[in-house]
Amino acid sequence: MERRSFIKNAGLLAAGCGLGATAAASSTVFRANKLPAWKGFNLLDFFSPDPSKSRRPTPEDHFRWMRDWGFNFVRVPIAYPNYLAIDRNKKITPEEVYRIDEARVAEIEKLVTMAHRYGMHVSLNLHRAPGYCINAGFYEPYNLWKDQEAQDAFCFHWNFWARRFRSVAAAKLSFDLVNEPAMREDMNDQHSPSSAVPGAVYRKVAAAAAAAIRKENPARIVIADGNNVGNTVIPEIIDLDIAQSCRGYYPGRISHYKAPWANKDVNNLPEPKWPGKVGNEHYSREMLEKYYQPWIDLVNKGVGVHCGECGCWNKTPHAVFLAWFGDVLDILGSHGIGFGLWEFSGDFGVLNSRRADVQYENWYGQQLDKKLLELLRRS
Known part of the structure; x- marks a missing residue:
């Protein structure tokens, strides 16, 4: 066996x-694993804080292909300003954080309905929450981890979504509280020093948001992304009936090779290898097993675990990417931990990734990375 x-x-x-x-x-x-081993993709329709800069809506064909290829999960990372009625030429005020744009909300509902039509479990995630985002580029008027006003707004938004989807079964919809938490000194400076969120603070914020959600539907699955940018287990919330989400980006020198948002100097990076020596480190499956062991331990403690994001930017040599990613998926899959590839179509995706070293297959006018698809399907 x-x-x-x-x-x-x-x-x-x-x-x-x-x-x-x-x-x-x-x-x-x-x-x-207390959570199903959902397998699928992130969809970036509402990823931008500015709707005018959003991608085109995910077409229905994409959901059909996902289903036909055997996938059953989509995670939808949302920037909360995307569905606000605000003047985007000015800095947002704390009062404006509550101004819901019903037309934008209807677009999100439309995506969820379409995903359900094709048998997908949908995980709604606040990629940008009031007072926090792993990415800068939109002015935040306060700090989610320090300011009660921000925490109140955070709970308001999750209660809003909980009411909106009150009647949707837990098997079809879950809520992922906030993407990749970290304690950044300046929420509006991408390169500001950051560290893990203090455990007691994370517990307070997560518990309040979960209560706001379950006030509307006590059965709703709530997921918290790992601390320290998704990398570390959150022991402080194990007793809260909140699942946890890890990441499939370790080590970053493989997954984010030459990515300008993750590297200050993209021109002087060691060539990625898997396995092999990269810079002063030796990369191997063993290092991955050590990295994921706390998450496996969490499963064995009865806490649901899912890998909400994983994948590799398109500058990493394709053969290196597949060798590394095969180990990542095998370790996760061996313990019943599902995954959401970042993304379906785009630079990290199974479609249209624009890699220079891939012989793509034409798929109804899309450029399909067949080797990546086959790896995902057998994982």
């Missing part, structure tokens, strides 16, 4: 036998 099948079967056996926390903590017993 292959390693993945053995571990999955062991986890199902442990869950079926009703083993308690003491037995589950044993190194020889594995628990099944």
Whole structure:
């Protein structure tokens, strides 16, 4: 029996036998992931704070292809200003954070409805929340982790979405609170020093948002992205019935090779290899296993885990990308952890990634990375 099948079967056996926390903590017993192993993609329709700069809406054909290829999950990262009625020539004020634009909300609802039509579980995520985003480029009037006013607005937005989708079953829709949290000193400076959010602060914010959501639907699945830009488990919320989301970008020298938003100097980077020596480090599957072990431990403690984002920018050599990503997906899949590739169509995607070293297959006018698709489908 292959390693993945053995571990999955062991986890199902442990869950079926009703083993308690003491037995589950044993190194020889594995628990099944509390979350389904959803597999799919991120869709960036509402990623920009400015609707006029948004991508074209995801066409229905894309959902049909996802379904036909065996995928069942889409994550929708949303910038909250995208659905506000505000003057975008001025800095937003705290009062304007509450000005919902119903026409924009209807567009988000339309995407969710279409995804459900093709059997997709939808995870709505605030990629930009009031007072925080991993990316700068939009003025924030306060700090989500420090200011109660920002936290109140955060809860308002999640309560709004919870009411809007109150009647949608938990199996079809989940809420991912805020993308890749970190404690940045200046919310409006991309390169401002940052660190992990203090655990007690993260707990306070997550607990309040989850309560605002479950006031409308107690069964709603709530997910919190890992601390320190999605990289680390949040032990402080394990008891809150909130799932956690890891990332599939480690190490960044592989996933974000020459990405200008992640590297100050893109012209003097060591050539990526997998496995092999990159700069002063030796990259291997073992380093990935060590990186993901805390997330596997979290599964074995009975907390749901999903990898909400993963993938590789298009400057990494394709063969290196596939070798590395195959290990990432195998480690996650061996423990029943699903994934959402960033993205479906675009520079990280299975379609239209604009890589210079890929022989694309024409797919109804789209450029399909067949090797990446095959890797995703067998994972």
